[in-house]
Amino acid sequence: xxxxxTELLLEMYQAMLDFLGPSGWWxxxxxxxxxxxxxxxxxxxxxxxxxxxxxxRDHDLLEPRRLDAVxxxxxxxxxxPSGFYRQKARNLQAFLDFLREADAYxxxxxxxxxxxxxxxxxxxxxxxxxxxADSILLYALGRPVFVVDAYTxxxxxxxxxxxxxxxxxxxxxxxxxxxxxxxxxxxxxHALLVRVGKGWCRKKAPECHSCPLREFSPSRA
DNA sequence: GACCAGGCACATC
DNA sequence: GATGTGCATGGT
Numbered sequence: 420x421x422x423x424x425t426e427l428l429l430e431m432y433q434a435m436l437d438f439l440g441p442s443g444w445w446x447x448x449x450x451x452x453x454x455x456x457x458x459x460x461x462x463x464x465x466x467x468x469x470x471x472x473x474x475x476r477d478h479d480l481l482e483p484r485r486l487d488a489v490x491x492x493x494x495x496x497x498x499x500p501s502g503f504y505r506q507k508a509r510n511l512q513a514f515l516d517f518l519r520e521a522d523a524y525x526x527x528x529x530x531x532x533x534x535x536x537x538x539x540x541x542x543x544x545x546x547x548x549x550x551x552a553d554s555i556l557l558y559a560l561g562r563p564v565f566v567v568d569a570y571t572x573x574x575x576x577x578x579x580x581x582x583x584x585x586x587x588x589x590x591x592x593x594x595x596x597x598x599x600x601x602x603x604x605x606x607x608x609h610a611l612l613v614r615v616g617k618g619w620c621r622k623k624a625p626e627c628h629s630c631p632l633r634e635f636s637p638s639r640a
Numbered sequence: 641g642a643c644c645a646g647g648c649a650c651a652t653c
Numbered sequence: 654g655a656t657g658t659g660c661a662t663g664g665t
Contacts, residue, residue: 461647467662468646502662506648548648568646613646622644 423580425597431635432604435611438631442610445558450526452481453559457551458510459501470500483524487515510546517544526559534562549587557609563602565595566609570616577620577627578635 447453452472459468472481474497480486486494495508517540523529529537534556541552549567556562567590575581581593598604619630627633 457646460645462645462660463647463662464645464664466645466664470663500662502645503647503660504662506660510648546648550647554646566646570646609646616646 423593423597427635428594428597431632432608432611434634435615435631436607439611439614442607442614444606444610445554447559449481450559451483454514454526454555455481455486455511457554457558458514458546459498459507461503461507461546461551463502468501471498474498474500483515483518483526486511487519487524506546510544513545514547517541529560534564537562538564549591553591557602557605561602563600563605565591565598565605567591567594568609568613570613570620571609573622574612574616574620574632577625578632 445453445456447456455475456468456472459471475481475486478497480489480497489497491508491512494511495504498504498507498511501507518524518526521528521540532540537560538552538556541547541555542549547555553564553566556564557566567587571594572585572590575585575590575593576583581590585593594605594608598608615631619626619632
């Protein structure tokens with residue numbers, strides 16, 4: 420197993436960035452829209468999420484107070500294309516409950532919260548687990564929190580960067596413990612990992628020969 | 641028609 | 654604490 424250093428992680432980052440260019444994540448017009456997208460994209464293709472977001476936008480509902488006033492059946496209908504729509508309607512409502520109770524319909528209010536406290540509060544919301552909480556913290560709120568997902572795990576496993584049984588927290592610590600605490604870096608790093616995962620490090624038929632990370636293999640290190 | 645997608649909650653052992 | 658299962662749509 421290669422020794423995992425800050426230098427190696429930054430080399431991987433640069434290799435992906437050189438090859439793919441900046442990602443421009445997260446595609447959204449407001450922090451609230453990003454948070455909604457983070458909930459809707461759980462185990463779901465982003466294309467389907469875009470349809471649900473477009474429905475909400477068409478009804479001028481990408482705003483906490485108005486979305487909070489929508490009937491559950493109507494919310495289910497609008498987000499139906501994103502799949503798991505009954506679950507996700509409940510989850511969105513739970514998130515809106517949190518915002519209302521925190522007096523944070525204006526998400527800028529959350530700027531006054533310490534990151535660890537806020538993360539725990541998000542994790543207490545039904546439907547928000549580690550990845551969704553961290554996505555909201557990083558992409559919607561600009562906190563330096565490294566987001567881990569299925570692609571991150573797969574890439575790390577394929578490249579022998581960690582034991583196969585590593586969990587979310589270990590995976591996160593692998594990056595966060597070695598990289599400078601920088602939200603912009605974490606943002607782009609995660610986005611690049613997802614793009615590499617989609618493009619090359621697929622479950623079936625991986626395209627390792629042309630992968631931007633092909634030089635970072637266990638055999639080389 | 642099977643497989644996959646930027647997870648999570650809940651039940652069970 | 655680990656493992657299994659339901660949730661649901663749309664693209665490949």
